[in-house]
Amino acid sequence: MGGCIYSSSDSHPYVSRTWSPKTITLVDSRTGEELWRYDLAVGNKMRIRFYEGDETDLIMPDEMRWEVKDVESGKVIDSDELPCPPEGVRRIDWHERPAPEYPKPDAPRGEPAPLPAEAEAPEGDDEG
Secondary structure (H helix, E strand, O other), X not given: OOOOOOOOXXXXXXXXXXXXXXXXXXXXXXXXXXXXXXXXXXXXXXXXXXXXOOOOOOOOOEEEEEEEEEOOXXXXXXXXXXXXXXXXXXXXXXXXXXXXXXXXXXOOOOOOOOOOOOOOOOXXXXXX
């Protein structure tokens, strides 16, 4: 959407890897307040874009849109948007969490309940 009105050429990609797992935050530099935080899982890539919004809103006039994709498959895992401070006073910070951090395996699929144990005949109850 580059060149379109209400679009932003600001595009910030972040990739979280085993030896570089990342946490991304949006900070209002006027106050130092952390407005948003995301712990990006290993093996995922986040792209953040900013769009101009309501210029009459002096506190949070713009909009931040983000999307998380699996690096290998390109499948979108998570996305959202939120109001944010204007260009001159917003800041994206990121830091690396302690490494190594390994990708979390997919959650196990539900397994059927185990079969009940066979009932045994009580002792001394022999027929015949």
